[in-house]
Amino acid sequence: MDTSPNLQLAYLIAAQSQKHVTYNESMRALDALVQQAVLDKDLATPPSTPADGDRYIVAASPTGAWAGQAGKVAAYQDGAWAFYTPREGWLAWRQHRGIIDRRPARFYGDVWNIFRHTRALIIGEKLERRNRMDASTVLSDMTPNEKSFALWLEHLLNKIPAAEYRQLNIETLSVLASFFRQNPTLEVEDACALDAMIGHAVRLAYLQQRPEREPSYNDFKADAWTAFYASSPERTSVFLVAALRRLLTFDSA
Secondary structure, eight states, X not given: OOBOTTTOOBOOOTXXXXXXXXXXXXXXXXXXXXXXXXXOSSOXXXXXXXXXXXXXXXXXXXXXXXXXXXXXXXXXXXTEEEEEOOOTTOOOEETTTTXXXXXXXXXXXXXXXXXXXXXXXXXXXXXXXXXXXXXXXXXXXXXXXXHHHHHHHHHHHHTOOOHHHHHHHHHHHHHHHHXXXXXXXXXXSSOEEHHHHHXXXXXXXXXXXXXXXXXXXXXXXXXXXXXXXXXXXXXHHHHHHHHHXXXXXXXXX
């Protein structure tokens, strides 16, 4: 094997000439990809005056020096752009917006499709009227890839102050989209409140590990949330689906 498995860093080999070239290239890659904080993920044209070390996630249909590099991490290093192909599961902190980007492809289109199955989505505090996205408005006035829909959705997500909880909302939207895609005829008569679904998932996950604490669960809520935040996306998704099924069963009872 000539490169490392995750970051594809070239190994030095015996009797290699100009070892410093290979070494420096690996150092540049590490500088770009470790503790990754990108300035933006929606630009398709490179900025005119980037600073050394600036990083971006290249948007769709890029132009100029970014042409043909859609979806890659663009890092401005030593006066030129270097591009790195992300692997599944990589995280990038978006500095200007404060969102941890861990979204599947076609995120907005998938979320739009949720409105075919429910009357509304409530993102954030459920008692706040302005956090409600009504299906009647979305389906009649917006298309899946329309910018106004994406901006409305991002506005509600960005109102959530805690980045880790914001990410849970993003994961919950993805779980809802997948669930309805697998159950195309299902219709939910009430609004889907993400707060309720997430809170129920946290409870289910914690009590699976500590069933003896169910009678006094409220005393351990902080521990339950800490454990849920530390869980992998795969584990959180399992309990988000379980919470959704449980809530649907309760609503239909």
